[in-house]
Amino acid sequence: MSKPKFQTDDVKAKAQGIWADTIFPRFGIDVIFKKKTACPACGGTDRFRYDDKNGNGDYFCQQCGAGDGISLIQKVTGLTFPEALSEVASIVGLDATSQITDADRARWRKEKELRDKERRELELKRQEQISRKAEGLWRGAYLGEFSQYLKDKQVDKDPNIKITHDGNLLIPAYDENGKMWNLQTIEPDGHKYFITGDVNEVGEYESGGGRTGGCFFVIGEVQPDLYDTHIICIAEGYATGMSIHMATGYPVALSFVANNLPKVGAALRKKYPNASFVYCADDDSAKQSTGLKYATEAQGITGGIVVLPNFTQTKESIA
Numbered sequence: 001m002s003k004p005k006f007q008t009d010d011v012k013a014k015a016q017g018i019w020a021d022t023i024f025p026r027f028g029i030d031v032i033f034k035k036k037t038a039c040p041a042c043g044g045t046d047r048f049r050y051d052d053k054n055g056n057g058d059y060f061c062q063q064c065g066a067g068d069g070i071s072l073i074q075k076v077t078g079l080t081f082p083e084a085l086s087e088v089a090s091i092v093g094l095d096a097t098s099q100i101t102d103a104d105r106a107r108w109r110k111e112k113e114l115r116d117k118e119r120r121e122l123e124l125k126r127q128e129q130i131s132r133k134a135e136g137l138w139r140g141a142y143l144g145e146f147s148q149y150l151k152d153k154q155v156d157k158d159p160n161i162k163i164t165h166d167g168n169l170l171i172p173a174y175d176e177n178g179k180m181w182n183l184q185t186i187e188p189d190g191h192k193y194f195i196t197g198d199v200n201e202v203g204e205y206e207s208g209g210g211r212t213g214g215c216f217f218v219i220g221e222v223q224p225d226l227y228d229t230h231i232i233c234i235a236e237g238y239a240t241g242m243s244i245h246m247a248t249g250y251p252v253a254l255s256f257v258a259n260n261l262p263k264v265g266a267a268l269r270k271k272y273p274n275a276s277f278v279y280c281a282d283d284d285s286a287k288q289s290t291g292l293k294y295a296t297e298a299q300g301i302t303g304g305i306v307v308l309p310n311f312t313q314t315k316e317s318i319a
Contacts, residue, residue, distance in 0.1 A: 008070075008085060010094060011085055011088055011089045011092065011094060012055075012056050012068075012069075012070075014089075014092035014093065014094060015056070015057065015069065015088055015091075015092050016055040016056070017055070018092070019031075019052060019056075019057035019069045020033060020050065020052070020057075022091065023057070023069060023073075023088055023091050023092075024057070024069070024072075024073075026087075026091055026105075027073050027076060027077055027087075027108055028076070028105070028108040028109050028111070028112040029072065029073070029076055029112075030112075031050035031059070032050065033050060033051070033052065034049065034050070034051050035049070035050075036048065036049050037049075037050075038115075038119045039061045039063060039064065040072065040075075040076050040112075040115070041061070041064055041072065041075035041076050042061060042063045042064045042075075043063075043115060043118060043119060043122075047061055047062040047063055048060075048061045048062075049061075054068070056068040056069055056070075057069020057070070057072060059072055069088070070084050070085055070088065073087070073088070076108070076111075077104075077108055083099065086099070087099070126210070127181065127210060127211040130181070130182060130195050130196075130210035130211070131179070131180060131181045131182070131210075131211070133195055134172070134173075134180050134181065134182050134183040134195055134210075135180055137170070137183055137195070138162070138170060138172060138180065138183055141162050141164050141170055142164060142165045143162060143163065143164060143165065144163050144164055144165040144166065144167060145163060146163070146167060147163045147167055147168075147169055147188070148167055148188035148189075149167070149169060149186055149187070149188050149189075149190055149239075150163075150169070152190075153239040153242075153243075155238075155239050155242040155243055155246065156242055156246060158219050158220075158242065160172075160217075161217075161238075166188075167187075167188045168185050168186065168187050168188070169184075169185065169186040169238065170183055170184070170185060171183070171184040171185075171186065171217050171238060171254070172184075172217055173194070173211075173212055173215035173216065173217060173256065174215060174216065174217065175211075175214060175215055175267065176214070176267040176268065176270055176271040181210065181211040181212070181215050182194045182195055182210045182211060182212050182215060183195055184217075184256060186238065192237075194210055194212060194256075195210050196210065212256060212257070212260060213260060213263050214260070214263040214264060214266070214267045215256075215260075215264075215267075216234075216253045216254055216255055216256075216260075216264045216267070216268070217238075217253070217254045217256075218251055218252070218253050218254075219238075219241050219242055219245045219251065219252045219253075219254065220245050220249075220250065220251035220252060221251060222251045222272060222275075229274050229275065229276045230272070230274065230275055230276065231250050231251075231275070231276050231277075231278060232250065232251055232252075232253060232268060232272060232275045232276070232277055232278070233245075233248070233250050233251070233252040233253070233277075233278045233279075233280050234252070234253045234254075234255060234261060234264060234265060234268070234277055234278070234279050234280065234295075234298070235252055235253075235254060235255070235279075235280040235282060235309075236254065236255055236256065236257060236258055236261070236282040236291065237254065237256070237282060238254060240280065240282050240309065241253075241254045241280075243309070244280055244309060250278070252280075253268055258282070258290045258291045258293075258294045258295075259290075259294050260294075261279060261294040261295055261297070261298040262294060262297045262298040262301055264298070265277060265279070265298035265299075265301055265302040265304075266298075266301055266302065268302075269301075269302045276303075276304055277298075277299075277302055277303065277304030277305075278304060278305055278306075278307060279295035279296075279298055279299055279304060279305070279306045279307070280295075280307055280308075280309050281294075281295035281296075281306055281307070281308050281309075282309075292306070292308065
């Protein structure tokens with residue numbers, strides 16, 4: 001019996017909307033819509049973006065270029081274009097003559113596991129590199145005494161942060177075990193940034209790569225009671241956190257950004273199992289109530305309450 005004939009456009013039309021959930025997983029390919037991730041084909045940690053721009057499984061990789069779902073399958077599996085097209089046609093119901101065997105799937109699964117392992121090792125290597133860089137910058141900082149940022153925000157300096165000679169604030173980002181993974185700099189005008197990566201082994205500049213997820217800085221001192229609950233506030237930025245600490249006296253853990261609130265809450269729950277958390281949502285952090293969204297998500301993980309601090313009166317008195 002001859003093999004059924006079909007057109008490429010017919011296959012792509014049937015495949016629209018199901019590349020990520022149905023087609024790619026059959027080849028051991030994982031993608032996340034419109035988020036930079038590791039490339040399933042060439043590796044790396046943040047160079048690949050799946051956007052399905054034209055509905056054909058479209059993607060862009062800084063290393064291996066742009067393409068559609070068929071080309072991505074080719075790169076990952078080594079299939080020819082006709083072979084990849086035929087397999088996709090089989091998945092979408094246009095052709096029931098798939099040539100993929102269980103051995104093929106097992107091989108692709110193993111290759112994916114190896115790629116994932118290599119990516120994890122590379123990511124940890126970069127994170128450790130930036131951790132060492134953060135510790136070096138922290139130890140060797142040329143210190144100053146005045147911060148325009150603190151003056152403008154009308155907040156105190158925590159004794160465990162530093163002011164550099166040019167007025168920048170340095171705020172360490174620690175994990176629950178006290179290891180410094182990154183360092184946030186706040187410039188006098190309020191511009192904030194973390195340490196970025198260095199040139200990698202092939203001479204390319206690696207942006208990002210440092211660990212911030214689950215890392216935090218605590219304003220004040222947590223004094224856990226073995227029997228009674230104790231309150232820890234969790235906020236995003238330094239000015240908000242210090243304002244809360246000055247107003248309440250409670251220790252405040254900084255998550256630095258809104259989407260880190262759930263991870264910080266989970267890390268603090270392990271470290272302080274008897275703590276009662278108060279998530280102070282900074283609702284001007286982004287559009288569409290981002291601060292409230294992630295504070296509520298964190299509350300669902302750890303318990304506690306969510307509040308929206310109101311600094312209107314403070315701003316009016318300063319004005």
